[in-house]
Amino acid sequence: MAEEKHHHHHLFHHNKDEDKPVETVYTETTTGYAETGNSESTTEGYGATTISTESEVDYRKEEKHHKNLEHLGEMGAVTAGAYALHEKHKSKKDPEHAHKHKIEEEIAAAAAVGAGGYAFHEHHEKKEAKEQDEEAHGKKHHHLLG
Numbered sequence: 001m002a003e004e005k006h007h008h009h010h011l012f013h014h015n016k017d018e019d020k021p022v023e024t025v026y027t028e029t030t031t032g033y034a035e036t037g038n039s040e041s042t043t044e045g046y047g048a049t050t051i052s053t054e055s056e057v058d059y060r061k062e063e064k065h066h067k068n069l070e071h072l073g074e075m076g077a078v079t080a081g082a083y084a085l086h087e088k089h090k091s092k093k094d095p096e097h098a099h100k101h102k103i104e105e106e107i108a109a110a111a112a113v114g115a116g117g118y119a120f121h122e123h124h125e126k127k128e129a130k131e132q133d134e135e136a137h138g139k140k141h142h143h144l145l146g
Contacts, residue, residue, distance in 0.1 A: 059133030066126035073119030077112045084108035 084105050091101035 057132075057136075059129050059136055063126055063129040063133060066122050066129055070119050070122035070126055073115050073117075073122055076115030077119060080108050080112035080115055084112060 087101045087105035087108055091098040091105060094101060
């Protein structure tokens with residue numbers, strides 16, 4: 001039997017670099033400070049060389065991506081909510097078509113709730129990416145209440 005690759009893609013999480021080979025990338029950085037630590041492949045400071053691989057996940061970029069999607073969801077919720085209020089106003093001012101406006105109001109309200117849920121989901125994805133970034137860069141979590 002031939003082996004088949006199983007690809008699992010999400011709506012906004014497509015992996016375009018899935019079949020590309022891993023390359024080693026050398027970059028020069030001038031950060032203005034020196035970092036001392038137990039880092040194997042990274043040395044930071046004036047003119048330092050950082051060795052990384054293309055397959056590493058850039059958690060800061062992922063966090064920014066989820067932040068942008070969170071804001072998109074928030075704006076969708078605000079827009080749909082405003083449209084729902086607009087339709088509610090029209091249903092009162094236009095009694096001849098009140099039923100139509102009432103239905104459109106309810107659809108817009110449902111869209112606002114959905115967009116709010118999407119924004120909430122992206123907020124948690126952003127928090128998860130931030131935690132992964134802190135974990136990857138050796139920042140410690142201090143749990144004071146637990």
